[in-house]
Amino acid sequence: QVQLVESGGGVVQPGGSLRLSCAASGFTFSSYGMHWVRQAPGKGLEWVAFIRYDGSNKYYADSVKGRFTISRDNSKNTLYLQMNSLRAEDTAVYYCAKDQDYYGNLDYWGQGTLVTVSS
């Protein structure tokens, strides 16, 4: 069965960096686009970034553009999110999600990893 397991969350100071990972299994990882979505405490879902199946194209929300980088290693079935220049407003649970068909239908989600930006 499809499994997505995020890791790498934690507490970081403002201005710091963190790299999240998402280990995928149960499907052909190299055939599907992948997303990062976040949810601040008590708030709604916010789409963060998307990477095509082969890594050829990457897209970002305006709120993270220039600070976050999405990448993938298809040989390791792993998705990444490098987060730099972190701000308090980046505090959230970060989910990775599989795109069913490139059109933004996120059919499988991980359990999420919490990132807290605080001094």
Place this chain on the structure above:
Amino acid sequence: QSALTQPASVSGSPGQSITISCTGTSSDVGGYNYVSWYQQHPGKAPKLMIYEVSNRPSGVSNRFSGSKSGNTASLTISGLQAEDEADYYCSSYTSSSTPPFGTGTKVTVL
């Protein structure tokens, strides 16, 4: 990258039907038949309930249905049950591949 607009809350009694709206623009909801809906219980990851406006993934109850008219999509839950109490979010494909989510709707079963 503006969020799609949903009502903050909708409620209904067991057995009733409720409808949640999701309003966007011609650049997202109105421009493509790629609207999806997600259910999220407290402390859990979201779950895909509807994709491509009206399609249900395998395993999702047929009490959930979706539709779209112009720039507004809708999710209808018929035969409301206690387990349907959750937050619901819509989302839509956009030509820039930056899918916005809706503002979210809390469904309460009275």
